[in-house]
Every structure is written in C-alpha cells, then in structure tokens.
Amino acid sequence: MGSCSSVCDFILEYDTPRIVLIKNRKVGMINRVVQLAILAYVIGWVLVWQKGYQEFDSTIGSVTTKVKGITITNSSPHEEYIWDAADYVIPSQQENSFFVMTNFILTKNQTQGRCPELPNESTRCKSDTDCPAGQHSSHSNGILTGKCIHYDVNVKTCEIFAWCPVENDTVIPNPAILGAAENFTVLIKNSITFPKFNFSKRNILTNATASYLKSCIFNRNTDPFCPIFRLGDMVQEAREDFQKLAVQGGVMGILIEWNCNLDQSSSKCIPKYVFRRLDNKDFAATVSPGYNFRFAKYFVNLNGIEVRTLFKTYGIRFEVEVFGQAGKFDIIPTMINIGSGLALLGMATILCDIIVLYFLKKSKYYKEKKYKYVEDYELGIESED
Amino acid sequence: MGSCSSVCDFILEYDTPRIVLIKNRKVGMINRVVQLAILAYVIGWVLVWQKGYQEFDSTIGSVTTKVKGITITNSSPHEEYIWDAADYVIPSQQENSFFVMTNFILTKNQTQGRCPELPNESTRCKSDTDCPAGQHSSHSNGILTGKCIHYDVNVKTCEIFAWCPVENDTVIPNPAILGAAENFTVLIKNSITFPKFNFSKRNILTNATASYLKSCIFNRNTDPFCPIFRLGDMVQEAREDFQKLAVQGGVMGILIEWNCNLDQSSSKCIPKYVFRRLDNKDFAATVSPGYNFRFAKYFVNLNGIEVRTLFKTYGIRFEVEVFGQAGKFDIIPTMINIGSGLALLGMATILCDIIVLYFLKKSKYYKEKKYKYVEDYELGIESED
C-alpha cells in the first residue's frame, strides 16, 4: 500500500457515507412504507404505466379521400336531376378534408347589370334620395346606382349595379335537397410516419383482403378497421342528426388517433377513429351558423355575354385530423426518470429523520447518534459520537 | 426485540446518514445562501414561472373562413364590372387558408392553334431555321412549329402550337385592379382541441352577443376578440403596404396562438392573433416574387370549339396557422422537477465541502471529522474519528 503515490491513492479509494442504523419498529415501518410507496410510484406509475422508459414522437400523416354515392332530386328548382360525386364534392379534391354539398340555393343566369336590391330595413326606399349613388355596405349585393325602383308591385328598393338578378337566400330549403347524402360513403386512405423512429404505416391494414375492402362499411363494433365510412354513421356517432345538419351545413371532425408502442409488434399499432362536430351547434349564439360558401359556374351565352350560375352551397365539411404518439425505449428518458426516482427515495430518509429527531420522545438520544458537532474552535465542545 | 427474525429486523430498521454539523459562520452562510438560491431556482423559476408542475399538450385546430366585400372596376380590359366573393376568392374554399385576388392579367378566348411566341431574346427569329420544330423550354408558352412569322409589323418570332393568343404578362397592372380588397372583411371561425386534456374551445367567445359579432371589426386594442378582420388592417399590422402588396401578391400568415393554463378557469384560455408576412419582400433576391397562379375558365364556343379564358391572378394568400400549448397539473413532471431539485440541493453540500476541505486553514481538522479512513488490512492505521 505504500507502493502507490497519493494520486494513485485517491484513485483507488472508495468513499461511502456512514450510516446510523436505528432499530425502531414504528419509524422503521414508516421508513419502509414510504420507500415502498416511492418505489411503486417510480416503477409502477412512471416507468411502467406512463412508459417513462420511452422516447416519444408525433405523427406526420397524409390523407386521401374518395366519396361515392348517387342520388336523384325532383323538387324544384330542378326537375329530375341525378347527382354524382363530381357534382356534389366541391372542390373535387382537398388535402385533409372533403366537402359534401347537402343543400343549395341556385341563382341561374346572373349577368352584370342593374336590378333592385333585396328588400330589408336598409334597402327599402321611397325616392331616389334614399339611395345615395356609389354606396355599399359589407352585406349588400352591389353598389347603389342612386335610383329607387320597384322590387315587386308593393315594395320599392334601391337599384344596384350587381350580378343580376341578385341571390335571394332568405329561405333555406328544408328538408335539405341532398339529404340522401346520408347514405354516401367515403374511402379514407391514411398513411402515417413517425420520422424519429423511421416507422410508417397505413390505415388499410395488411391483413384486410381486397374483397373485404370492397364491401365493408366501418362499424365501431363489427368492422373497426374498415376504411370506408357511411356519412350518416359518422354524424350519428357524433350524436348529431344528419337531416338537421344537412339543412344549414356544419363541420365534422374525423379524428384518426395513432397511439403506438413501437417496443411491441407493429401489428398492434392500429388507428382509432373518433367523430366529433367541430362547429358551434348553438346557432343563436354565433354569426354565420352552419357551413356554407358561394361559388359560381361561368358561361358565355348565345349573345357572347358572360353569365354565371351562382351556388350558395350548404354542406358538411369533413376534416380528417391525424394525430398520435409513438413511444420507443430510449436510454435518456429512462435515466432521467430513474435518476429522479433515486433522488425521491432520499425523501423517505428525510421524512423519518424529521419524525425521529423532532417527534420521538428520545429524539435527543437519536440526535446524538446522528450528528457530531464540530465547533469552529478546537477547544469547542465536541459531542462524543 | 429478540422476538423478531433477521428479515423482520431488516424490515423494521431505518438508516440515516451520519452527519457532521460544523459551526462555522462563513461556511454556514455560504451553505445557506447556495441552498436558498437552489430552492429559489427550483420553486420560483422551474415550478412557478415555467410551470414545471404541468404537463403540456399541443393544439389541434380547425379553421373555416368567409370573405365578404364587393367592389367595382371600370378600368380596361373590363368596362364597369362588379366583383363579389364568388369572383375573387379562388378556390371558393380551402382548409386553413384563403386567397383573395387583387390583380390579374386576363387572356380571353384562347383556343388551341398556331400563333407567334412573345418576343424576347430567345424567341426572335429571322428565318425558319432559327426555329427548330418540336423544341420547347420550361419558359415557353408552346411548342415550336418550325416557322418564323410576324409578331407585329417590326418583329418576327417563332410560331408555336399553343393556346392562342399567348398571354402577355410583361406588364403587371399598377395600381392593382382590385386594390379595393383592402376593405374586404373575413370571418375566421377557429375551433381547437387539446386531445390529451379533452378540452375544446372556439375563437368566438361565448360572452360575445350575436349583434356584436355582426358589426364588429377586429382591433388589437378595442376589439381583440372579434373574429372579423379587415384585410387592410391585417396587412398594416404586419407593417406592409396593402396597395404595394396587391400588385404582385404575397403570402400573409394569420397566427392564432392558444396558450392556456387549464388549471385556471377555461374562460382565461383565449386566442391571440398575430399577423406576419411569410414570403420574401426582397423581390430582387428571389425567383417568382410575390404570389400568383394561373387558372382557366373553359367554354365551348358557338362553333363547338373549346375556348378558355386564362387568368394569371395575383393576390394575397392568407394562411391561418393555429398553434399553442395547454398546461395542466400532472404528477410526473412535478416529481421529475422536484426530484432533480433535491439532487441539486446536494450541490450546496458539495460546494461547501470543497471550501471546507481545501480552502480553510483548518481543513485538516475538518477532514478528520468528516472522514474515517479504513485500510484494506485490519492492521492498517485507522484514523480515530
């Protein structure tokens, strides 16, 4: 042992704290119970239940959708008219959402020109002075020309320069014209990636046969992995009434949740579908309730004049939102959790120290055993340890 | 006490480290100051300020938009022409963004055929040999037919097979044709979810009345929660000039930030709107500056031939980006932070040990008190502790 320099001495040393072992049933019991609770918490809850040994990554997803279904309408303004996906899906493709028209107000053969505004409090007039030329508000359909003309036999309104005749959207068709959209189906293809783990998967599971996929319809109980959804079923799962929703339109969320444990077989990484209404049901409390938008089809008529057919379309916008987390064993979160678990174990000792040193009758006796007092002066009183 | 086996003995034991209590004003002071600093850091900064006791989740958001406003143009190429949302919002609906056309170059009545290319360095020609048939570059409008023909009285260019006449986009209308878009308004409906906490909210707050929502315009100071935004105001908040932006177009970001503390009342979870220009203002340094795209309206003319009207539309694309975090109390991050805080507390002791054992005059004296040396041999010298 003298064969080693002092550096070498230091290297081969090993230090360990000196411990007082106190045999006291009550305190020992408390100590062990607290230690057990902390161990159970760290191992059971943090590590096992919350998967504290895993690193997590969020999904990146890609979604394509295809709506199928036909229906026939014979209510005015159309006579018998057949609707297929090219007619009622507008626009024909979107990224993570699709819109199915369920109701509409059609204004055919609009041309640029002059015509009376729709009658309401601010547009009714008695003479031209009520209609200052050039004015318009954000709710008007055109720009005042300065004249006051007959809207019908009884009512006069200001004349406007606009796409004429102006759209009359005061009455929304009820029941919805395309209420049969309830039976349309949509095929949703979703491909996800967890870039951190270089893991990809699709919602069309590999064990599904092509013939199954051609005929199945999603059902939470019997066909939970079929990627074809009936529109009516989705709305019903969100506890909404499709026919009511169809009148004014709305926004539905199709949430695809991928929560995967990549430490297990990848075949256990499966999507979970949730359907939820995203817009405000409470129409009284909001502006522009439901979901609608206007678009126009433009033509040139026989006289070479541009005409348009204006659609105010009401319908259901389905938004597909892909989210979720994948976890995989990683040393860093494991070590962070074990490290802070070890530090927490020290709390058992701190707690018992407080009990022993302050609450037991013989605390003074224990205090003497645990502590050694060293004064700043050599001649200070040293407690014998 | 003899009534218990050795296992039982072990269970009811309780061990606590033996401590030297050193009464030294300087070191004691340092010890307490360092401990206080660490405590202040752990409690004040990590736990309270940075909300280390919370688990966090990111938002999933859904956005719908509706632009309103009309304007009239009477500059060439149109005579008086009225524009409403169905005309200038292209496409009529998108997911998280909307495009408002502010400027355009119109090429009417294009048909498939042969016509001279636009004159530039590479298309001017003197004879047919300058125009090798079949060639085309990524910047040309069509495929060379092999002939060199008159573009106008003075200039000859290669003939191309293309949609004729070809679009001439060398001069961009300035000021922008639809510069009045500055006064258009957009209603943004945003619904968010924090899936981990099963918490949803909308940007149309429940305490807003329908009449308020029909007339309000967003203003950071007076109406910070009004969901209706004037396009000009948003561009101005981003410190841009709308009329300049309107000429060549651009991309604007509407950032909706939801930073919520779900331990508090949900009514305090409110959106914050920020507007920012996303594309590069520095036109000299980039390709394809501004924002524009081409689309065509297709017709069949009186002779049964397909014609199209080509629009090169310049405009502002507004992208609505929803982001943010919600925090809620959770035992795991709390414990991780407390655990590592406790471990940090040990640093006070380590620091003071270094001072006491190496920098104090009487370090040898303290060393003897703290350490007990045990040699590997029973007959080794044991320092008396």
Next chain:
Amino acid sequence: MGSCSSVCDFILEYDTPRIVLIKNRKVGMINRVVQLAILAYVIGWVLVWQKGYQEFDSTIGSVTTKVKGITITNSSPHEEYIWDAADYVIPSQQENSFFVMTNFILTKNQTQGRCPELPNESTRCKSDTDCPAGQHSSHSNGILTGKCIHYDVNVKTCEIFAWCPVENDTVIPNPAILGAAENFTVLIKNSITFPKFNFSKRNILTNATASYLKSCIFNRNTDPFCPIFRLGDMVQEAREDFQKLAVQGGVMGILIEWNCNLDQSSSKCIPKYVFRRLDNKDFAATVSPGYNFRFAKYFVNLNGIEVRTLFKTYGIRFEVEVFGQAGKFDIIPTMINIGSGLALLGMATILCDIIVLYFLKKSKYYKEKKYKYVEDYELGIESED
C-alpha cells in the same frame, strides 16, 4: 459563539455527511470506473450528443408551389392538343400539396338522361324484371328506370337515369397520356418559423443569386439547395418508375426537414429534402389503387341544356410536409439533466456498497465501519464505531 441565538446558530451551521474512506484497490477501481462511465454518459451522451442542454421547438411552415412545363399530345381521344400548367394542375392552387394530372379518361357531352348502364355481372339483364326501378348501389352510375335495353348488338343492360353517356373507365390508357410530365418542374417556396425562439427562415437561401435560381434544378449532390425540382427526379429518388406511376397515379411525399441548432450560426440551419412514396404500391392488396378523382367542366349547349365534360383524372399528388426541430440552450433542461446525472452518480456508491458489504471476505469488518447500530432501548448494545 455565545453571541448568537439558536436560530442564528441553525442558520450558520453547515452539515455534511460523514464518510468512510475505504482504501481497497479492487473496490476503489470499480467505484472510479462506474463513476467515470456515469460521468461520460451524462456529459458525453446526454449533454453533448443529445444536446440535453437545449430546449426544443417544432416548426410551423408555409408552402407555396408553382409547376412549370408544357407538353403536346396527339393520341386519341384528342387530336394535337397542348397542355400547360393551367390545364393539368388541378386545382390551380392548394396549401401544402399540388396535383399533376398524368392520365385521364374523358367523357364528353354528358347530359342528364336515360341510357344503358355499363355491362358487368350485376347490370346485365334479359328482361325488365331484372331491373327493379329506383334501385342503385354505391358502384352504379345512376338509378334504374326499370327497363332492360340494348347496350350494343349483343349485350342488354338495365337502363339508368344518369349523366349520359356513362363513363367507361374499364381500360386505363397505358402508357399514360401525359407521361411527359416527368420533365415538368416545380418551384417550392417554404418559409418556416420556430415560434418559441422567434426564428424564421426560408428554403431559398440568401446566398443564392437570382440568376442561379432561374436556371438550377435540384440535385442532391450538385445543387442540394436549389428550390426547383424536376418531377421525374423526385420520383426516381423515391425508387419508383415515373411512367408506371403515371398510369394509375399515386401520392408522393416531399419531406422538408429542418433540424437546426440555434446556438450556432443561423446559416447552418438548412433544409433537407427527402422524397418518398406515400400510397400503397401493392395494388393487389388495396382498394382504389393509385390516385384519381373525378371532376367535371359544365357548359350550356346551344339548346340551353346543361352538359358536362367528365374527367376521371389519374395523377401524382405531391404532398409537401415540413417538419423538424430547433434546439437552443435553456437552463431548465440543462438543470434537469445535471440534477438527474448527480443522482445517478450516487449509483456508483450503491453498487460498491453492495460489493463491499456482501461479496468481500471482510464484509463484516467494513460493515462495522460504515454502520453504527442504535437500538430502541438505551440499554441496547451499541456497536462501537
């Protein structure tokens, strides 16, 4: 020292654990090796390699795209026909993706009316009784009128009310009509933000000159930061055959990864492009293979009747997915990692204790040195320490 109250005494005290220093070469060596390993792990792996001293934030990105290229087709059903971006990019703009039509099935001059259904097992008929009026399935083109009529000289099918004539998509053009799309290029402008760090950047790097940007084409080796991509190159990088892909269409992912260390110069924060096929190549195992959708162009014919041209378009949808993380020094993750690192250091002592107290011959001797036994009774046997 008598000049201080007991509170003051407490404040100026300083406690440090009493340590046994054991000079044992084997155990000392183990102790130091374990300590070194833990230190190396904490400093080398967690802090330096995994950047445990940084806080991270995810990107928010905005993408605009512009496709360029022309091609000519002269196969039937068209004669010579020129295609430019306004024709084959559908819709003309999307948010984070763009669709390039590469193949299509055209059904011209459809009108609402009655015509025979396409022949297949379920639509062939012998008499009217095989065609119950009003029926339709999700795969039919229209609603049965109840009649059985001649499809051609040999075959009879049920008559339907539909857009007539019905589309015949049984034969997909092969090779793809617009296979020349392989040479089209796309300019991708991407602007990203890390909101937590208030950092923004664009994929068009500031050191690129305008002339370079006008002529460059992305190449992983020679031009890795050129924002203009040739469609064929991207498909090839994903190890797919463009001409095969063009026939039935597909979904390609353009992944832009921004992994930035904001503690370094921002010029080192650069995008990385990865191309990947997102849909299922294995056509046998899936429904609706490839990528296609239908849309219609609507006209009014000379008799005032609405006709439409139905496109079933096959093509490649390119999805631009922006993701990545930025890291920047932050005190909290640093402290969490150091704190749990310190706690881990204690494991060296625990490990050596186990060796010394249970596996060494002289464990009893060491045990006596480390532990002091205190019984519950004053008269208990105290081991001399």
